[in-house]
Amino acid sequence: MSEATVLENVQTDEIDYRELDRIIEEEFNNDKENLIMMLQAIQKRYNYLPRPALEYLSLKIEIPTGRIYGVATFYSTFSLKPRGRNIISICLGTACHVRGGERVHERLEELLSIGDGETTEDKRFTLESVRCIGCCSLGPVVKINEGIHGRISSDQVEKILDHYE
Amino acid sequence: MKIQSVKDLEKVSQAYISNLYMPDKIKVNIGMASCGIAAGAKAAYDKILKEYPDKNGIHLCQTGCIGFCEEEPLVEILEAGKPRVMYKHITEDKIIDAVQGYIAGEFNKKWILGQMKDPRSLLEDDVDNPLAGVEPIEGVPVLEDIPFYNSQVKIAMRNCGYIDPDTIEEYFARKGYVAFIQALKEIKPAEVIDIIKESGLRGRGGGGFPTGTKWATCAKHHGDHYIICNADEGDPGAYMDRSILEGDPHSVLEGMLIAAIAIGSRQGFIYARNEYPLAVKRLVTAIKQAESYGLLGENIAGTDFSFNIKISTGAGAFVCGESTALMASLEGKVGRPRAKYVHTVEKGFRENPSNLNNVETYANVPAIVLKGAEWYGRMGTEHSKGTKVFSLVGKIKNTGLVEVPMGVSLRDIVFTVGGGIPKKKAFKAVQTGGPSGGCIPEQFLDLPVDFQRLSEVGSIMGSGGMIVMDQDTCMVDIARYFLDFLQEESCGQCNPCREGIKRMLEILTHICDGHGKEGDIELLQELGNMVAKASLCGLGTSAPNPVLTTIKYFRDEYESHINDKKCPAGVCKPLFHYEIDEEACTGCTLCAKKCPQDAITGEKKKPHKLEQDKCIKCGICYDSCKFDAIVVR
Incomplete structure (x- = not known):
């Protein structure tokens, strides 16, 4: 298992919430079962999982941030730190x-x-x-x-x- | 058009048959699965597009992988009335010459793998061989007769490399969806289950559980039934599921549809591996096409049967290949297995009866329904029927995917189909079953490969990975490698697996670093037996297999690591060093040029010298020396 990782903060204005809405609502139907694929889409957009995006996702689909963090750290694809070019x-x-x-x-x-x-x-x-x-x-x-x-x-x-x- | 009957399938496919088998203009098929693309197939494809804009006079087509990955990029050229030729290693710099040579009737035999004798699949024995009467090229081997293909029987991979995976009509043309329409209209669901039961088909994903029995149990329980396809091929070294999904996605969809009829399900899921983007892309296309023909969706073929399939992607967790973990992951949760007091066929996905089979299992189903249980049962051994796809990789000449009847010996697979070990090195072991399997030594090479016999020697069939190892592979390092993998992939919820594997890995790492001590082997065995007995799921119970089998068959290697502090294979860095054999060294200077540390010096045509304190044992000199003058001491 990966070691405990600290969620990385980014400037909140770097996150395009309209786009997040599009991913969460249109692409994945606001459906909790699609959490892993939502995270993949967010990571694809930002190259990692920024903390404000996860907090917003948590509010939208009503899953505690802690549980989203659990999923994000369990699967090896996800990175909570910005990655290289x-x-x-x-x-x-x-x-x-x-x-x-x-x-x-x-x-x-x-x-x-x-x-x-x-x-x-x-x-x-x-x-x-x-x-x-x-x-x-x-x-x-x-x-x-x-x-x-x-x-x-x-x-x-x-x-x-x-x-x- | 919505398909209503087998006649409709025939009608639609009519226009595609000539293009598949007897194109009126020259047709170029390029094997474009991930492996082919990585080897340069996409560049070759683009080269044709560039040289023949508007595909002037040429019909260019992509196919999946025909299995012989070692020779990729594989390009096939055909035209009605002319031989059908498979070219090997056709990169972008060769493809135009190959095409022009074919047109001119001049064949560069060095580039040719073989000429095909019969392109039909096993399901098409009622149509004539389209290549009958074609004058063969003299001096070119028949593709089906070369050792790699000679003993292969293709059922699960029947269409891989023969059709364009993005064209459903080509799948129709090779009897695709006929079994499904028959199962829907002519056979009762219980009879479908009986056919699968009688065929003796067992799960191809690892466990080997009888598929028909699983279907029957699932159908018996009440609730919303789900049909799930495990496409989370996590075993390192196994890639047949990727190849089937990339080369023939409809065979899997059709298998799932038949399972849905048999069990009574309206909704299917494919849990695909995130590392396989092309497979997912082709599945998405395949599902759309099946929907457009009314083969997926509501009221299929005018009946009251409705079925939809959704693709879900994993995110890199080996343990999600385990059924309960997979279903948790499908629900968007952390993929932790649960104890199976209640099986998933009773309460699985969303607490409902769920049938989980893997890609290769589903791909077999349409063929069995169409040809009958008796036909399928004629192949294989008493308790393992049919064929199995193996990925033959590692230290082997003919790397690739091979589908052979169960019961073929390991020796035949490794030395005949696989062509043996490259660079005249000695065979040491073959590892089957991935991280849950074991290493099988030379003494068991004549073992007929089936579920039972593999488990008798301490290994498993698993999903069909076969990693061949030669004299340069250290068995202690291999055991350490697998435990390192499993330690990382353990979900961590049960103690025996989480702590046991970690402690075993520590001991093995000590041994590989030269700090092994007496009693380590026995301790590993004791811990291994405990982990196997007390872990919650299959990952833990099978985790010690690589360690226990290597101790059983290669104890001497463990002992030389522990007692003599030597790694005979030259892998564990603290336990060996390289030397230059002055008699063998010709002074070609290659190693000195390549050494990143400048540790090797010497004059041309005179034996070179290696300075031990500069050497980082990177192995570049060992790999590059053509005269075996770099030796492991």
Whole structure:
């Protein structure tokens, strides 16, 4: 389980509440059962889950913020901290692991000087490990944003990162 | 048009059959599942669009994955009266040449995987083979006869790679929705259940519970019945469900529809993995298309049967593959399993009777209803009928998805279909069943693969992941890897799983770091047995499997870690170092160029030297040396 994380505050005026209404009401019908998908939509918009958005969501669908926090911290997709411009997902599924994924992971941590789940100071990259994205034939695999880089070895990592600003 | 009968299905599909099998102009099928796209298929697709604007003279089409992921991007070219050719590794720089070569009748044989003998699915044995009478290309192997495909029998994956997943009419053209219409109009719900029961189909998601029995029990209970599809394929190393959803989503929808008739349900849910965006996209399209033909919605095919399907996405939690956790997650809650005094078939989603099967199980259902229980039961072994899709990955030449009848030996799967271990390395083990499974050593290679035999050797079928390991894989590290995974994924509500796995992981980490001590192995076994007995759900009860099987079959590796402080496979960094074998080293300088630490020095054509205090054991030199001159000590 992830460690306790503090909800990050943003300036309230950064949140577009009309858009939140659209997500909550139109896209997901104000339905509590759609909580996880609402959170996904909010994260897609802000790149993370900002505290005011969750508090607003809590009022709208009448679920205590504490319970929303519980859901947001239980599922590994969600981030309560702002993430970088580029999200690096290093696959550590079994196939990638036996083909040397861990070495690629170590090289990434070394080059970016950050650990798993952290963001570089310049907000250029966030490094996240994932368990299997289903591209096992290409292992070891690194997914950066939507692009998948397959069959990479640790010495190619630096070059790949250069493509992302 | 709303489909009312099997005749309607035939009428709609008529216009698509020639395009599927005998296109009057050249047709290019590009395998565009996630794996293909990652290998470069999308770039190849775009290249054709660019070179042949308005698709001038060319019919360009996307398909799902035909399973041979190692050779992707896979591109198939066909035209009426000409051979149907499957090309391998066709990236954007090759695709135009491949197309032009096909048009000119000049085939670059190095690029060809094979020529197809018969493109029909198992369900189409009443139509003629459209390739009958076509003159084959000389010197090009028949696709179905190459070792990778030779022993495969495709039922669940019958359409993957053959049709455009975004075109429902192509699914109709391969007998799609015929079984559903028959089940709706000609067969009684109880008889549908009997067919599934008699077929011997067992759940393909992990547990292997008899599907027909599950349906019958669910139908018996009163309430609003729900049909749920588990598409939360969480086992690392297994991706057949993704491939089915991306390549043939309608087979799953049809399977769910048949289950809905049998059980009496109005509402279905697909719980899909968030990591599979393309699968979700194709499902959304498929549901819309099925609705437009009146195959989903109210009063389907003029009957009083109504059924809708909603897609819900998970958010990255392995434990949500467990039925009660999945249903909690569907309700928008934290995905924690509950004790199953009352089963989900009685009280599941929204406290109502809920039938949960996985993607591959549903994909099998239409074929069984159409061809009959007896046909299905002829394949497989006594207690495991039919076929199973395995994802053959890891240290294996032919990585890919293979669907073989149950009972085929591990040796056949790994060495014949899979082509064996690359780089002439030695086979060590095959891991089945994901984090809940075990590692099977060489001595059991002749084991016929079915539910029972796998559990006899301490592993499980699981969802069909098969991760092949060679001499460079450390079994202690693998056990540590799985426990690390499970520790992170444990929902944390029951003590044995939460604390037990954590303590086992600590011991294994100590061993891998070189701090193992006498008695650790026995302690691991004791803890493992406790966790297996006392945990609440399947995640915990099966969690010790990877540790217990590696101790059972690879105890020597544990002992050398603990007693000699050595990792023979060269994985656990504190327990080995690299050396250069001066006799084998040719002085090619490759390793020195690649070393990020400049730890390797030497002159051209003279044996190199490695400075141990600079070396970070990143393994780049070991992987790149062509002469086996970097050795693990």
